[in-house]
Amino acid sequence: MRDDPVVVDLVLRAREGDAAAWDAIVERYAPLVWGVCGRYRVTGSDADDVAGGVWLRLVERLDTLHEPAALPGWLVRTTQRQCLQLLRARKRQVPVDAPEPGARGEEDGVDGEILVAERRHALRTAFAELPARCRELLSMLFAEPPASYAEISAALGVPVGAIGPSRGRCLDRLRRSRALAALQPA
Amino acid sequence: MDGGDGVTDAPSWWDDDDRLLEELGHAVREARVPESFVRAGKAAFAWRTVDAELAELQLDSLLPAREPAGLRDEPRPDGSGPRVLSFAAGELSIEAEIHPDAVRGQLVPAQSGAVLVRDDDGPVREVPVDEVGWFVIEPVPARRFRLHVRTSAGASVITGWIDARP
Structure with a gap:
């Protein structure tokens, strides 16, 4: 659900400097970022580094993110890029099943990640109730x-x-x- | 139990009890991300409204002295030690040594805070500055970078570009 009004509201509030809204964004999407890292076999402190870079970039991008609803897609693509950068810097092999940003079908991969993330978020919300x-x-x-x-x-x-x-x-x-x-x- | 109310093209994770339970398990386990992972994300917001003053380059041991060596206080490196850079903005100085494995730096006067490493693409990572002003960036950034320093007292300065492998 890319037009999730909750997400749009959180982004708008974070833009105004609302730290609680920012925390809510991080809590909601940390599993998404974590999941992408996992598919690149980036774990532990490496995953912390990748995520740190992703969130630092988002802090700067908050004002220029044209569509707040496009946030999940931006997070997936940025995390993919950061993972690849880290793996290449370490001269480590990129897992064969990891999506290659820029490759054909990239959008399918990104949309797939988002679809699963939103479904699982809904499942957790429903489960908690x-x-x-x-x-x-x-x-x-x-x-x-x-x-x-x-x-x-x-x-x-x-x-x-x-x-x-x-x-x-x-x-x-x-x-x-x-x-x-x-x-x-x- | 299979939601047989006319929904024919529903995804199987929805209709099938076993699949729904499995997907629920994935969803709940996936949310158990390490606390450090979430903490780093929340901390990033501290950089949101930070406007930084430019810290000017005062010394780069790689460059020839801009004034006769005899007039300078700093001893000239003989080329065997690490490259030393020094930046200053007002009362705050940032000293950085480029070692093969890491950039080791210090704030003068000594104080705690945080350093954000930025490259041409934007922010890369944040490292802490301890109470005596020391910070370590490991490994050395592969691309040219600048250091954005935020002190606990609220000062915010950013250095010029540093190319660790000129």
Whole structure:
């Protein structure tokens, strides 16, 4: 959702010097920047350096960003470039599956990154609004490795036979949430 | 449970319970980015409204002395030590030594703050300045750069361009 009014509002407020709005931008898009770094196998303090450079650039670009809604795309492209620069400076190999900025189909790659990031942001928002029982249950189910029904039964004090139906009800609640419903195809 | 209310072209992550749960797991885990990663991003905002005064080059040990050596206080380097540069704006001096592995610098008078390394493309990275005014930029920037210094007392100055490998 590139025209997300929340993002536009945050950018406008940050332009006015609102540090809380800036913090919210960083918190919201740190997973996006982190995810791009991961696809270039840039991790640890290298990832901190790349992200630091990306955010420092954004601070300067805030006023000239023509479309605040274009922020996610700008973040993806800038992070890709910074990762490549770092890898080349270190003479390290660029992972074969990492997107090459400027290559054909770049926009597909960028749009894909943004689409996934927005979907996951919506999923997190919807998940945070679920009742605590649902959050506990789903957390145990999507853990790596997932908890067994016996473990869940012991931890949450529910019969094993009730776990499957509860799982379905919690996921349905997730689908019906406002954040996720916006993503549902019409 | 499969959202069978007429939605036929919905993405499978939406319709299928297993896929939705998997995607939710990705979403929640992905948000667990290291705190240092987020902290660096938030700190960048401190550079938002900083207007900097230009710090003039006072000394570059690589350049011939601009006045007879006998009139200068600084000892002339004999070429074996690191290249030394000095910039000044008002009362604040920025001394920088270019070593093979790093740029080591100091603010005079000694005080804490932060240094932003900038190149032709814009800001590159930020390094801290400790209480005695020392800072380290490691590795040496590959391209020409300038140093934007922000002191804890609120002063903000920027050096001219430095080419570490002239």
